[in-house]
Amino acid sequence: MVICVTLNGTPREFPAxxxxxxxxxxxxxxxxxxxxxxxxxxxxxxxxxxARLHDGDRIEVVVAVGGG
Amino acid sequence: xxxxxxxxxxxxxxxxxxVGTGKYRxxxxxxxxxxxxxAQIVTVAIRRxxxxxxxxxxxxxxxxxxxxxxxxxNTAGCYNAQDAVRTLRLARELLDGHSLxxxxxxxxxxxxxxxxxxxxAAAKTLVAEGFQVMAYCSDDPILAxxxxxxxxxxxxxxxxLIGSGMGILNPWxxxxxxxxxxxxxxxDAGIGTASDAAIAMELGCDGVLMNxxxxxxxxxxxxxxxxxxxxxxxxxxxxxxRMAKKPYEAQPSSPAAGLIQKSA
Numbered sequence: 269m270v271i272c273v274t275l276n277g278t279p280r281e282f283p284a285x286x287x288x289x290x291x292x293x294x295x296x297x298x299x300x301x302x303x304x305x306x307x308x309x310x311x312x313x314x315x316x317x318x319a320r321l322h323d324g325d326r327i328e329v330v331v332a333v334g335g336g
Numbered sequence: 337x338x339x340x341x342x343x344x345x346x347x348x349x350x351x352x353x354x355v356g357t358g359k360y361r362x363x364x365x366x367x368x369x370x371x372x373x374x375a376q377i378v379t380v381a382i383r384r385x386x387x388x389x390x391x392x393x394x395x396x397x398x399x400x401x402x403x404x405x406x407x408x409x410n411t412a413g414c415y416n417a418q419d420a421v422r423t424l425r426l427a428r429e430l431l432d433g434h435s436l437x438x439x440x441x442x443x444x445x446x447x448x449x450x451x452x453x454x455x456x457a458a459a460k461t462l463v464a465e466g467f468q469v470m471a472y473c474s475d476d477p478i479l480a481x482x483x484x485x486x487x488x489x490x491x492x493x494x495x496x497l498i499g500s501g502m503g504i505l506n507p508w509x510x511x512x513x514x515x516x517x518x519x520x521x522x523x524d525a526g527i528g529t530a531s532d533a534a535i536a537m538e539l540g541c542d543g544v545l546m547n548x549x550x551x552x553x554x555x556x557x558x559x560x561x562x563x564x565x566x567x568x569x570x571x572x573x574x575x576x577x578r579m580a581k582k583p584y585e586a587q588p589s590s591p592a593a594g595l596i597q598k599s600a
Contacts, residue, residue, distance in 0.1 A: 275387060276384040276385070276387055277384070278387070295387055295388070296388070297385065300385075300395060301395065301397050301430060301431075302385060302430065303382075303426040303427070303429040303430035304429075305422070305425075305426055308422065310425055310426065310429050312429060313429070328384065328426070329384065329385050329387070330382050330383060330384055330385060330426050330430065331382075331383065331384075331385045331395060331396075331430070332380040332381070332382060332395070332396050332397050332407070332409065332427075332430060332431075333358075333380065333381050333382075333383045333396055334356075334357040334358040334359070334360060334366060334380065334381065334396055335356060335357060335358040335379060335380055335381025335410055335412050335547075336356025336357075336358050336359075336379055336381075336410065336412065336498070336499075336525075336545075336546075336547030336548070
């Protein structure tokens with residue numbers, strides 16, 4: 269089974285089931301300081317191992333960058 | 337000066353200079369300029385990660401570790417309260433529950449002037465959610481007092497437009513805000529060079545936040561150090577209490593008595 273999500277504004281397909289931990293690994297973001305939002309709601313890092321992505325989710329993955 | 341600290345949200349900082357981390361050539365220049373500035377609080381922006389492009393690259397928070405600096409996430413680029421609140425919720429998650437934030441809700445892309453109705457609305461929501469809000473704002477004393485009443489831990493009026501380097505355009509308004517507001521008042525935006533920072537501190541500002549003045553100097557590391565000295569000098573001049581201005585009355589510094597011409 270495949271799910272389609274919008275990841276940082278771009279449509280992406282992933283094999284399901286997919287947890288947020290697996291997503292992080294898939295994107296090679298393991299060990300990086302990130303924050304994730306699903307459909308406008310924070311997904312706490314503590315929930316990454318259990319929480320699964322759903323078809324149609326709008327996912328935002330953010331980092332800290334230089335700024336004033 | 338020992339013991340003269342900036343206290344924001346109950347935490348004391350030796351440095352009254354806060355700096356941004358944008359517009360540097362590379363992370364090494366960022367790190368060296370910020371070290372030279374002596375700043376302890378540094379702002380960062382929250383942005384989408386470049387999926388598939390960041391792997392292996394160092395990240396800003398490795399260069400400026402939260403164990404060494406107080407990271408102040410901002411809402412730059414947000415034009416309404418909802419986006420600003422959303423951005424700072426992400427920032428709090430990113431920074432392990434850290435609640436000190438810089439709220440800035442912009443009015444338009446040309447002036448980057450703050451949208452104050454949206455800033456006030458966002459501040460209310462953020463304070464209710466337990467954030468400690470330092471708010472970028474216009475230099476309107478009434479609105480600055482309203483931000484304080486909402487529960488902001490600092491108000492940060494602009495000296496002039498963000499990134500303009502035009503210095504302090506309305507010291508009189510800043511003075512009114514300093515006189516009326518009890519939480520720290522920091523000038524945020526518009527500083528161009530060291531004298532601007534010194535003037536802000538001489539007015540009685542509790543601190544100064546700047547980015548472009550350091551990052552876009554020809555030598556950002558040297559300017560970072562210059563700003564450190566300027567903020568310290570301005571602060572000490574404020575505490576020392578300047579002499580009264582006497583526009584029409586010259587007074588010699590040397591004794592009037594004992595001049596050799598008079599001893600004939």
